């Protein structure tokens with residue numbers, strides 16, 4: 360009674376899969392190598408040769424040159440990758456296990472690191488002379504003196520501004536909860552992997568959220584202050600957007616790490632998907648969710664301050680104004696108040712999180 | 717054994733995505749009213765077999781029939797309807813830890829409920845009565861309002877049994893239900909399964925490790941070895957020779973009373 364379906368050869372299947380995987384990894388390794396070589400040549404040419412050796416002020420740039428370098432690095436990368444002595448193949452775990460192969464990739468990695476460090480030094484224009492010059496130190500002295508003698512005349516204005524900041528952060532955090540909840544379920548792999556169409560949703564949402572999250576709240580604030588006008592509203596939306604994206608990731612990771620046992624048990628009773636989520640998933644994630652959200656409020660208060668600097672309202676905007684007028688005593692008071700509030704928020708949120716566990 | 721067949725498994729294969737061939741052509745019948753025990757070494761495929769019966773795992777090939785109906789590939793509502801008739805109890809109890817005992821037991825009724833009322837926790841009064849009755853059957857009525865994770869292992873397993881009874885199951889699958897309990901508690905839990913089997917007439921398929929328990933409770937035994945059935949018979953037929961064949965030459969029987 361054997362049916363053709365029974366012709367399963369798991370061993371062969373696995374072997375074939377492994378070979379395919381290896382091919383893909385080799386391609387990745389070679390791409391990595393090409394990138395490394397390209398990067399090394401570019402840094403050598405532009406930072407070391409032009410800047411240090413020729414000491415040019417304006418660096419010449421031409422696309423033809425870049426493309427030429429790319430072609431050269433592609434050739435080197437491919438040959439090097441195939442020889443399996445390159446850094447890329449070592450990173451992907453495909454490198455030859457001989458002493459010389461290991462040495463070559465290690466030396467190359469070390470060279471890359473040093474090139475990067477030197478280029479970084481040149482780019483940031485590090486100069487000890489500036490740090491310890493006479494005028495420099497005098498200027499710093501003046502500011503520090505002012506900061507440590509704060510002007511209490513603006514205390515009530517600053518207090519209102521900082522309360523605005525705290526509320527702004529609170530509202531952004533609260534409003535983020537419902538959309539975050541929904542998105543976190545839709546981006547939890549274990550809930551979405553069963554059907555190809557739910558998996559597509561999962562994938563698309565993950566990409567979008569990653570993108571949104573990779574843009575800092577500060578930049579969102581700039582975007583929204585153009586969109587809805589400068590002020591607390593723009594700051595709030597900026598925080599909201601970033602909070603949703605950041606917390607959806609944390610929440611969905613919490614969902615992915617739940618115990619599978621209760622899910623099996625509830626599914627076995629004949630419950631549908633929503634019932635399974637409500638009975639087997641939700642009870643396991645309420646505490647982590649609460650904890651993330653409270654922590655996020657704390658983070659948002661800090662971020663709201665920074666966002667204020669670009670016109671997101673609250674204490675940050677006030678700080679920016681006094682800084683622009685070089686009224687350092689007022690700035691001093693504001694900085695002290697911000698430090699105090701951040702410290703308190705940190706303490707409170709830690710205490711709440713401790714007590715719910 | 718001329719009674720009705722409740723589960724019919726034919727040529728069942730299960731290959732996990734990792735490549736493990738966990739079941740290699742298993743065929744068996746489960747008869748109404750029996751207490752069938754599945755034994756076998758760790759990794760022999762016992763859990764996989766049970767999960768293929770209520771389709772928590774997808775069979776790779778072969779067929780599973782429940783009450784004459786082919787359920788190998790059914791989906792959605794149809795699958796959920798079949799599952800409501802099959803209770804399952806697990807080694808790790810798998811209760812909802814943060815909920816109280818009564819809510820855990822009521823969860824057994826989810827398959828019969830509409831989504832919205834069940835999520836609101838709106839169980840009809842007769843459901844709650846039934847839950848209390850089932851808690852009474854397993855002797856832990858007085859713990860109804862305790863949080864589930866406050867209970868001992870044995871008590872949690874009794875809650876799990878009460879939960880499965882809410883389904884008024886025709887078949888009860890038990891996956892090593894006493895493997896994480898001490899011997900005395902194991903025995904008392906097994907007695908509840910016996911009670912469910914004899915008094916409520918529920919067919920039981922149970923994975924077990926200890927032969928002393930098998931001899932005491934099973935009406936029939938199947939032994940799995942690396943995904944294949946190597947023994948099928950009555951408990952007392954498992955002698956020294958069979959034992960060595962099922963568990964390997966090195967094995968020695970331990971007594972659990």
Ligand SMILES: Nc1ncnc2c1ncn2[C@@H]1O[C@H](COP(=O)(O)OP(=O)(O)OP(=O)(O)O)[C@@H](O)[C@H]1O
Nearest residue numbers: 732733734736738757758759760761762763764765
């Ligand atoms: N979800 C899974 N994914 C991949 N492989 C699995 C999975 N579940 C079980 N296996 C493998 O299938 C084989 C059979 O496992 P199964 O859990 O059915 O055995 P078992 O007889 O129940 O063992 P135990 O007594 O340890 O519970 C094992 O080799 C196991 O590693």
Ligand SMILES: [Mg+2]
Nearest residue numbers: 762763764891
């Ligand atoms: Mg098992």
